Amino acid sequence: MPGVGPKSAQRLALHILRATQEDVDRLAAAMHEVKEKVSFCRTCFNLAEGMLCPVCSDPGRDATVVCVVEEVKDLAALERTAEYKGQYHVLGGCISPLDGVGPEDLRVRELLERVGRDGVHEVILATSPTVEGEATAMYVSGLLRPLGMRVTRIASGLPVGGDLDYADEVTLGRALEGRREV
Amino acid sequence: MIELLRVHDLRNYHDAEFRPAPGITTVVGDNGSGKSSLLESIGLFATLSSPRAPSLKVVVREGCEEGGARLETTDGAQLGVFVRNGRTVLRIGSSPAQARDFLGRSKCVLFTPEDLDLVRGEPALRRRAIDDLLVQLRPRYRSMRSDFERALRQRNAALRDQRSTEAALYGEPLAIAAAQILESRRDVVERLGPLGAELYTDLAERGSLELAYTDTSDSHGVTGDELVARLTGLYAQTLHTDLERGRTSIGPHRDDLEITLDGREARYYASRGEQRSAALAFRLAELRLLPGAALLLDDVLSELDPERRRRVFDVTQSEQTIITATDLDVIPAAAKIEATWSVVDGKLREAS
Numbered sequence: 015m016p017g018v019g020p021k022s023a024q025r026l027a028l029h030i031l032r033a034t035q036e037d038v039d040r041l042a043a044a045m046h047e048v049k050e051k052v053s054f055c056r057t058c059f060n061l062a063e064g065m066l067c068p069v070c071s072d073p074g075r076d077a078t079v080v081c082v083v084e085e086v087k088d089l090a091a092l093e094r095t096a097e098y099k100g101q102y103h104v105l106g107g108c109i110s111p112l113d114g115v116g117p118e119d120l121r122v123r124e125l126l127e128r129v130g131r132d133g134v135h136e137v138i139l140a141t142s143p144t145v146e147g148e149a150t151a152m153y154v155s156g157l158l159r160p161l162g163m164r165v166t167r168i169a170s171g172l173p174v175g176g177d178l179d180y181a182d183e184v185t186l187g188r189a190l191e192g193r194r195e196v
Numbered sequence: 197m198i199e200l201l202r203v204h205d206l207r208n209y210h211d212a213e214f215r216p217a218p219g220i221t222t223v224v225g226d227n228g229s230g231k232s233s234l235l236e237s238i239g240l241f242a243t244l245s246s247p248r249a250p251s252l253k254v255v256v257r258e259g260c261e262e263g264g265a266r267l268e269t270t271d272g273a274q275l276g277v278f279v280r281n282g283r284t285v286l287r288i289g290s291s292p293a294q295a296r297d298f299l300g301r302s303k304c305v306l307f308t309p310e311d312l313d314l315v316r317g318e319p320a321l322r323r324r325a326i327d328d329l330l331v332q333l334r335p336r337y338r339s340m341r342s343d344f345e346r347a348l349r350q351r352n353a354a355l356r357d358q359r360s361t362e363a364a365l366y367g368e369p370l371a372i373a374a375a376q377i378l379e380s381r382r383d384v385v386e387r388l389g390p391l392g393a394e395l396y397t398d399l400a401e402r403g404s405l406e407l408a409y410t411d412t413s414d415s416h417g418v419t420g421d422e423l424v425a426r427l428t429g430l431y432a433q434t435l436h437t438d439l440e441r442g443r444t445s446i447g448p449h450r451d452d453l454e455i456t457l458d459g460r461e462a463r464y465y466a467s468r469g470e471q472r473s474a475a476l477a478f479r480l481a482e483l484r485l486l487p488g489a490a491l492l493l494d495d496v497l498s499e500l501d502p503e504r505r506r507r508v509f510d511v512t513q514s515e516q517t518i519i520t521a522t523d524l525d526v527i528p529a530a531a532k533i534e535a536t537w538s539v540v541d542g543k544l545r546e547a548s
């Protein structure tokens with residue numbers, strides 16, 4: 015499992031061995047339920063319990079602004095700021111030759127189809143403030159600019175080399191507010 | 197200045213305490229006793245790296261999960277560097293700290309026997325010397341360099357896998373990072389040059405020493421956005437040949453420091469003695485750019501002839517100098533020693 019090293023795995027195994035049968039059954043049932051009910055939102059690839067995620071199915075959200083993030087956890091971090099009222103698009107990673115991830119492995123085609131179709135006025139590139147995040151933002155902006163919409167990048171000032179979900183809400187809110195055209 | 201150093205589970209130290217005096221402190225011990233490791237641990241506070249270890253994982257004492265050191269300065273700062281499972285953990289006082297806040301608080305110039313080859317050795321040795329200085333002068337340099345290394349590894353991975361789209365894409369991020377490294381290094385070499393020349397003359401060598409940064413991108417005098425644009429252009433131009441080679445051919449990772457004596461390359465034309473003096477002049481020039489830094493001489497005096505040994509002490513004006521040696525005989529009589537320590541098998545003791 016991602017993020018679980020041998021030591022944590024051992025702790026988890028011991029915890030499960032010590033737990034009651036009921037608790038273990040509940041955990042197994044919860045895992046089943048996730049696999050059965052939760053999938054990716056058809057529009058933005060956030061986690062969703064139906065076809066659309068809570069953001070995309072909220073009529074109060076501004077569908078003309080789309081914020082592009084690498085992962086679902088980045089989307090969750092931006093939602094915590096409670097400042098952003100637009101929609102999202104989850105790429106599913108960043109372009110990283112070291113990890114063998116190219117543009118074709120990300121949901122870039124889906125983004126282009128969506129912004130061409132849905133009357134989007136602005137795309138905010140909120141990939142991580144890392145070398146890979148910048149490279150991915152450059153790639154996506156290169157494809158979007160010819161389509162004639164406003165393309166912006168969130169302001170720097172986030173922890174260098176960090177993930178979006180490490181930044182506090184205030185910093186992240188400011189980064190979003192201070193975005194500039196690219 | 198360093199008031200107190202406590203070393204925990206580092207190299208062959210279990211738990212040791214070291215109190216260098218202001219002025220000159222000597223540490224005497226046999227080879228392998230832990231003399232170099234003591235200076236290495238002081239160096240950790242200055243650069244968060246070791247010239248003897250590609251990764252800090254290896255500095256931890258064998259069989260220990262964690263090792264490190266605490267350092268107290270005479271102005272009351274308390275610093276800690278610990279290596280835990282290969283990760284470096286920093287502390288200022290009792291709070292965790294970021295590298296950019298930590299660096300620059302305890303500065304040093306370390307001169308090791310390997311540095312005697314600074315002039316004729318591999319270019320990597322000279323690039324590292326410049327980078328170790330920059331990390332102490334500009335704490336942000338460390339993250340700039342890791343961004344550069346990251347971008348370079350990404351472009352090289354794309355080149356190796358013949359993925360031209362990605363290799364082209366990483367050209368601009370690489371150019372942005374390379375420009376910062378290039379400007380910083382050029383700037384610091386420009387400041388080091390006159391100091392190095394002066395010190396070389398003070399070491400009573402004949403001839404004039406010059407230091408110049410050799411830049412594989414040939415961007416002399418170009419700065420700022422113009423430099424980024426120039427490098428971006430170069431990475432686009434060299435994409436084809438780099439794809440054939442499978443690696444990035446231009447950039448700070450291939451640059452060098454050119455050391456000349458009377459206009460001739462010192463690595464080919466200077467005598468062994470002159471090369472050593474040039475290396476010393478370079479390190480002592482660093483000391484002038486780092487006011488308050490400790491000078492750490494790791495067993496190098498025995499490698500110099502008595503005359504050059506004496507001159508080192510004539511031209512050095514550091515508040516604190518720590519010298520390791522197997523034998524006190526190598527220290528010139530004129531040098532005023534304030535404290536003498538001995539080290540045996542990872543155990544430090546002050547001689548009374």
Ligand SMILES: [Zn+2]
Binds near residue numbers: 059066067068069071
């Ligand atoms: Zn959605």
